[in-house]
Amino acid sequence: MTELKTFNRTEIPNWCPGCGNFGIIAGVKKTLAELDFKPENTVLVSGVGCFAKLPYWVKVNGFVGLHGRSLPVAQGIKLANQNLNVIAFGGDGDGYGEGGNHFTHACRRNINMAYFVHNNGVFGLTTGQYSPASEKGRKSKSSPLGSTEKPVNPLALAISAGATFVARTYAGNLKEMVEIMKKAILHDGFAFVDIIQPCVTFNPQHSFDYYNDKVYYLDDKHDSNNKLQALEKALEWEQEEKFACGIFYQE
Numbered sequence: 001m002t003e004l005k006t007f008n009r010t011e012i013p014n015w016c017p018g019c020g021n022f023g024i025i026a027g028v029k030k031t032l033a034e035l036d037f038k039p040e041n042t043v044l045v046s047g048v049g050c051f052a053k054l055p056y057w058v059k060v061n062g063f064v065g066l067h068g069r070s071l072p073v074a075q076g077i078k079l080a081n082q083n084l085n086v087i088a089f090g091g092d093g094d095g096y097g098e099g100g101n102h103f104t105h106a107c108r109r110n111i112n113m114a115y116f117v118h119n120n121g122v123f124g125l126t127t128g129q130y131s132p133a134s135e136k137g138r139k140s141k142s143s144p145l146g147s148t149e150k151p152v153n154p155l156a157l158a159i160s161a162g163a164t165f166v167a168r169t170y171a172g173n174l175k176e177m178v179e180i181m182k183k184a185i186l187h188d189g190f191a192f193v194d195i196i197q198p199c200v201t202f203n204p205q206h207s208f209d210y211y212n213d214k215v216y217y218l219d220d221k222h223d224s225n226n227k228l229q230a231l232e233k234a235l236e237w238e239q240e241e242k243f244a245c246g247i248f249y250q251e
């Protein structure tokens with residue numbers, strides 16, 4: 001196993017104290033170490049947002065692209081050198097809003113790489129506008145009377161767009177997150193993981209306490225090889241304020 005400290009940089013992340021991104025970066029480093037990846041063979045690609053700074057602080061190759069554009073860059077890197085371990089990162093604004101089109105096509109294109117979306121339900125870096133993942137009614141500086149839009153359902157979208165691995169995990173559960181990240185990276189094809197990430201500054205109502213109460217885990221009753229059951233499970237979320245975590249679909 002590669003030692004975890006291999007991936008540490010000396011600089012300290014400047015995310016807000018208590019940000020869910022600290023859990024995600026810890027999960028990424030642990031995953032890379034447990035998969036025995038070498039820094040020289042690993043590339044992390046991001047777009048724009050608080051989440052997008054993650055490659056700054058992991059000692060591997062990194063590329064910070066334009067807003068919503070991590071997927072085209074990551075797909076290009078993978079096509080140019082298929083021996084590289086390529087992981088793309090998105091934010092809920094970045095990946096489901098600005099980059100929504102790339103998301104749909106990356107799912108059906110099924111290139112062998114992983115895509116992790118830090119879903120904090122808000123445009124964080126630009127200080128708290130409602131995002132495509134914000135719930136209906138969210139009051140924010142760009143929706144002072146409450147958002148009138150239904151949120152995107154990223155898991156249902158990915159399954160119907162043709163992704164061959166679709167999962168949700170939670171930044172507050174490192175152990176489960178690392179298991180999902182490892183499986184996503186080892187999956188032969190496009191693996192998408194929506195990561196629930198509290199933003200303590202601009203979406204404080206969705207705190208770790210809130211999610212600790214609402215998150216639950218898929219068990220053996222869920223057949224992740226059954227696409228219709230996976231889609232039903234993903235659509236269930238629209239009816240209940242609960243967050244199922246685990247592998248929804250894989251083929």
Ligand SMILES: Cc1ncc(C[n+]2csc(CCOP(=O)(O)OP(=O)(O)O)c2C)c(N)n1
Pocket residue numbers: 048049050051052067090091092093094095098118120122123124125126131
């Ligand atoms: C094309 C484009 N539109 C808008 C912006 C401004 N912008 C920069 S970061 C950001 C919000 C990012 O939100 P999200 O992707 O959810 O990431 P977070 O900061 O929440 O981690 C926006 C709108 C930009 N840089 N480029």
Ligand SMILES: [Mg+2]
Pocket residue numbers: 049091092093118119120121122123124131
């Ligand atoms: Mg966000």
